[in-house]
Amino acid sequence: MTNIPIPNRIRIQNLHDVRMQMKKFDIQDLAEFFLLYESKNQEIEPAVLLSKMDYHLQVMQESIIKGLQKPNVTSSGLINGGADHMKQLLQHNQSLVGPLFSKVIMNTLAVSELNACMGRIVASPTAGSAGVLPGALLTITQHKQIPREKVVRSLFVAGGMGEMISLNASLSGASHGCQAENGSASAITAAALLYCMDQDFDCIESGSAFALKNLLGLVCDPVAGLVEVPCVKRNVIASVNAIACAEMALSGIRTVIPFDEVVKAMDLIGKDMPSSLRETSLGGLAVCPAAKMVSNQKRS
Numbered sequence: 689m690t691n692i693p694i695p696n697r698i699r700i701q702n703l704h705d706v707r708m709q710m711k712k713f714d715i716q717d718l719a720e721f722f723l724l725y726e727s728k729n730q731e732i733e734p735a736v737l738l739s740k741m742d743y744h745l746q747v748m749q750e751s752i753i754k755g756l757q758k759p760n761v762t763s764s765g766l767i768n769g770g771a772d773h774m775k776q777l778l779q780h781n782q783s784l785v786g787p788l789f790s791k792v793i794m795n796t797l798a799v800s801e802l803n804a805c806m807g808r809i810v811a812s813p814t815a816g817s818a819g820v821l822p823g824a825l826l827t828i829t830q831h832k833q834i835p836r837e838k839v840v841r842s843l844f845v846a847g848g849m850g851e852m853i854s855l856n857a858s859l860s861g862a863s864h865g866c867q868a869e870n871g872s873a874s875a876i877t878a879a880a881l882l883y884c885m886d887q888d889f890d891c892i893e894s895g896s897a898f899a900l901k902n903l904l905g906l907v908c909d910p911v912a913g914l915v916e917v918p919c920v921k922r923n924v925i926a927s928v929n930a931i932a933c934a935e936m937a938l939s940g941i942r943t944v945i946p947f948d949e950v951v952k953a954m955d956l957i958g959k960d961m962p963s964s965l966r967e968t969s970l971g972g973l974a975v976c977p978a979a980k981m982v983s984n985q986k987r988s
């Protein structure tokens with residue numbers, strides 16, 4: 689670090705500010721910066737924050753285990769043991785692409801289904817998109833044998849990127865559609881994955897921007913107003929999207945549109961979205977005949 693004293697409060701509005709502040713204070717590590725940002729602004733010691741984040745990681749790990757203990761079935765019947773189906777597929781060596789890919793899908797479903805069954809999850813950034821970060825990050829980092837401490841630190845990167853989206857757009861499906869929930873979850877997961885792979889700022893920015901770009905325009909149209917269909921499977925798409933985008937960034941592909949501008953685009957798209965596609969269940973999949981039958985059954 690330089691001799692420039694770090695102020696008691698760090699003010700940042702977007703990722704460009706983060707880059708500038710990191711340069712100013714000669715901080716090389718993105719997790720270190722976001723940890724410092726949280727510590728200064730919340731007036732909590734970094735060691736305490738690290739310990740809290742370690743606990744969140746533990747809850748995420750437990751949510752995968754719990755989500756795989758038995759078939760998850762919701763009272764509506766819309767969620768009916770998808771993670772368990774994936775477990776059987778893996779056990780019978782019938783994966784289309786390979787066990788790691790299937791495991792990502794299985795673990796993402798496990799957490800997302802657990803959420804639908806009112807189990808304990810970490811909202812990351814929301815409960816509706818809670819399967820993405822654990823499903824992709826924990827599965828891949830376990831496979832790559834990334835040390836726990838590094839994974840904990842990567843959650844500060846995920847949180848910091850989520851904060852940048854929250855400050856400039858939204859993380860809420862009711863406000864900006866599912867692009868704000870599963871799109872954001874995918875973006876923060878890609879960033880955390882690339883941090884775990886020791887990538888630099890540009891690489892992390894690109895992977896995260898790709899992930900958000902790919903899910904722009906995604907509407908929020910939950911069947912019968914339940915966070916079940918299409919939510920649970922959308923977690924899987926966001927999860928594999930995060931990995932694909934991290935992989936592209938890892939290969940050296942860089943984003944044409946900076947992360948901050950992608951976030952701005954997401955904000956504008958969200959503001960242009962009709963209310964029928966923002967968690968009201970008045971449009972999209974929610975008004976399909978099959979969905980209406982479920983709604984009617986729920987009412988009767």
Ligand code: SF4
Pocket residue numbers: 816817860861862865866867869870907908909910914915916918919920922967
């Ligand atoms: S469709 Fe709506 S309720 Fe479901 S996960 Fe997406 S934003 Fe959340």
